[in-house]
Amino acid sequence: MRGKAWKFGDHVDTDVIIPARYLVTADPETLGAHCMEDGDPDFAKKISQGDIIIGGENFGCGSSREHAPIAIKGAGISCVIAKSFARIFFRNSINVGLPIFVCPEAAERISQGDEVTADMEVGVISDETTGESWTVPAFPEYLRGIIAAGGLVPFVASGAGR
Amino acid sequence: MKRTLASQIIASHTTDPVKEGAICRVSVDFAFVNDITAPPAIDAMAAMGRSRVFDRKRCAIIPDHFTPNKDIASAEQAKKSRIFASEQKMLYWEVGRAGIEHAMLPEKGHILPGDIVLGADSHTCTGGAMGAFSTGMGSTDLAGAWATGETWLMVPPTVRIDFRGSISRHITGKDLILAVLREISVQGARYMALEFGGDALASMSMDHRFTVANMAVEAGGKAGLFVPDETTLAYAEARASRPFTARYPDEGCEYAKRVEIDVDKLTPLVAAPHSPDNVRPASTFGDTEIQQVFIGSCTNGRLEDMAAAASVLEGKKVHPSVRCIVIPASYEVYNACLEKGYIRTFTEAGAAVCTPTCGPCLGGHMGILAEGERCVSTSNRNFVGRMGHPKSEVYLASPVTAAWSAVKGHIADPAQEEA
Numbered sequence: 225m226r227g228k229a230w231k232f233g234d235h236v237d238t239d240v241i242i243p244a245r246y247l248v249t250a251d252p253e254t255l256g257a258h259c260m261e262d263g264d265p266d267f268a269k270k271i272s273q274g275d276i277i278i279g280g281e282n283f284g285c286g287s288s289r290e291h292a293p294i295a296i297k298g299a300g301i302s303c304v305i306a307k308s309f310a311r312i313f314f315r316n317s318i319n320v321g322l323p324i325f326v327c328p329e330a331a332e333r334i335s336q337g338d339e340v341t342a343d344m345e346v347g348v349i350s351d352e353t354t355g356e357s358w359t360v361p362a363f364p365e366y367l368r369g370i371i372a373a374g375g376l377v378p379f380v381a382s383g384a385g386r
Numbered sequence: 387m388k389r390t391l392a393s394q395i396i397a398s399h400t401t402d403p404v405k406e407g408a409i410c411r412v413s414v415d416f417a418f419v420n421d422i423t424a425p426p427a428i429d430a431m432a433a434m435g436r437s438r439v440f441d442r443k444r445c446a447i448i449p450d451h452f453t454p455n456k457d458i459a460s461a462e463q464a465k466k467s468r469i470f471a472s473e474q475k476m477l478y479w480e481v482g483r484a485g486i487e488h489a490m491l492p493e494k495g496h497i498l499p500g501d502i503v504l505g506a507d508s509h510t511c512t513g514g515a516m517g518a519f520s521t522g523m524g525s526t527d528l529a530g531a532w533a534t535g536e537t538w539l540m541v542p543p544t545v546r547i548d549f550r551g552s553i554s555r556h557i558t559g560k561d562l563i564l565a566v567l568r569e570i571s572v573q574g575a576r577y578m579a580l581e582f583g584g585d586a587l588a589s590m591s592m593d594h595r596f597t598v599a600n601m602a603v604e605a606g607g608k609a610g611l612f613v614p615d616e617t618t619l620a621y622a623e624a625r626a627s628r629p630f631t632a633r634y635p636d637e638g639c640e641y642a643k644r645v646e647i648d649v650d651k652l653t654p655l656v657a658a659p660h661s662p663d664n665v666r667p668a669s670t671f672g673d674t675e676i677q678q679v680f681i682g683s684c685t686n687g688r689l690e691d692m693a694a695a696a697s698v699l700e701g702k703k704v705h706p707s708v709r710c711i712v713i714p715a716s717y718e719v720y721n722a723c724l725e726k727g728y729i730r731t732f733t734e735a736g737a738a739v740c741t742p743t744c745g746p747c748l749g750g751h752m753g754i755l756a757e758g759e760r761c762v763s764t765s766n767r768n769f770v771g772r773m774g775h776p777k778s779e780v781y782l783a784s785p786v787t788a789a790w791s792a793v794k795g796h797i798a799d800p801a802q803e804e805a
Binding site: 311 | 425429534769
């Protein structure tokens with residue numbers, strides 16, 4: 225994954241990621257067009273395919289709406305790197321196949337507009353603008369199984385989730 | 387090994403080794419979605435290749451968010467929910483019978499002490515008041531639970547909160563949880579369970595406990611469990627839809643953190659925009675003018691909340707420049723309000739009373755805010771744009787504080803008004 229960094233602060237909540245007034249559909253493109261709208265009305269128009277969101281602490285706090293990671297994916301964002309994630313958003317992202325990285329150092333050091341690459345398989349994030357890079361600890365084995373299957377739907381379909 | 391209440395309940399639902407940080411596959415006692423989260427769950431279950439829910443008496447759809455349907459798109463979502471529920475013969479309540487999920491499900495005895503409950507709604511933690519491990523997830527996780535009767539849980543560390551003293555007319559469950567948020571912040575329990583205990587529980591009815599447990603997620607908590615006592619068991623036994631086994635923390639178990647809240651020293655509290663932990667005494671807001679008051683939601687739409695609001699509004703009028711919207715959270719509450727005369731008290735005071743729905747809490751319908759408007763709300767979130775325009779403001783407070791604010795036209799301190 226490679227893209228330009230879009231930096232946000234702490235506690236980015238799901239109402240900002242996708243306001244409830246748009247929850248009358250779960251279509252990724254429709255939701256994506258309104259991604260982050262109440263924080264930055266032009267966000268979905270300004271980003272390019274593959275760009276990366278950099279969050280602070282507790283990214284995705286608030287509602288259980290799966291529409292939040294779907295909106296981020298639908299907008300064309302390739303992954304989210306944050307200091308920490310709220311737990312429901314964390315689960316939802318794994319389930320819908322939005323790659324996420326928990327890396328406080330990278331989230332702190334990467335600046336708005338930097339060119340960033342992220343590789344989930346080897347667990348490395350690099351800031352191509354500054355030349356810095358960071359190793360990300362792997363997720364627990366059980367979660368790696370869900371990710372490797374391509375999300376919870378194929379995981380359960382395969383019988384792995386029983 | 388000595389276990390916290392959360393760990394105890396997980397251990398009773400799995401064959402995996404249960405220790406903090408471990409991932410366990412657990413059996414699920416009850417799993418539900420609402421009209422917003424149902425459609426993706428229905429699609430995900432089909433994509434999983436599963437045609438039946440694991441147990442039709444333990445799986446439910448509750449249309450409560452955008453219902454009665456606010457527009458054609460929400461009507462289509464509700465229709466999809468209704469058809470699926472009918473095909474599955476699972477639990478479902480139509481408009482006119484459906485209350486807000488987190489109020490109605492415990493009333494109907496579907497969330498019980500010792501349970502593991504999953505809901506595709508973040509405020510599923512409300513069920514923790516029953517002494518259940520009740521936690522919110524997304525639609526796909528719910529579909530997995532519907533399909534298999536199981537889910538995965540990481541065994542969380544626990545933050546123990548002890549309430550000391552006793553609640554009173556002005557210091558309610560809402561003030562207690564706002565005090566907790568002020569103390570530990572919106573991420574003080576991220577990926578942890580909260581466990582509530584202390585001598586103040588003796589003064590707390592179930593309604594106050596539901597309010598406290600409801601906002602555990604506002605502290606980042608995955609669950610907020612009350613240690614069961616006589617009050618819990620009496621409520622559960624009178625309503626249980628199936629047998630249950632209450633669980634208790636082991637004496638001497640280890641907590642990640644312990645917090646004591648001296649209830650007797652609290653004053654009425656308000657969370658100012660735009661974070662539920664931005665908490666200050668109600669007395670510090672001066673004459674901050676408001677345009678709307680909302681009394682209801684899964685946080686504060688129960689009978690004692692309605693009684694508290696009615697006791698303030700009895701014989702008084704809502705301030706001329708304020709619209710006051712009252713929404714009982716379920717039909718059990720609504721009908722009790724009718725019998726006790728609260729509905730008449732509200733309408734005579736000039737408040738609007740609506741049918742049970744989540745409605746305005748999430749900016750759905752029945753009370754959306756315009757640019758620059760301020761609302762005192764008994765709900766749980768005051769994020770940017772939560773109840774309407776991104777430049778509107780939401781102040782979270784108890785029903786007593788909200789009702790007094792409706793009368794005064796500004797954020798009011800009930801302790802001062804009734805001094």
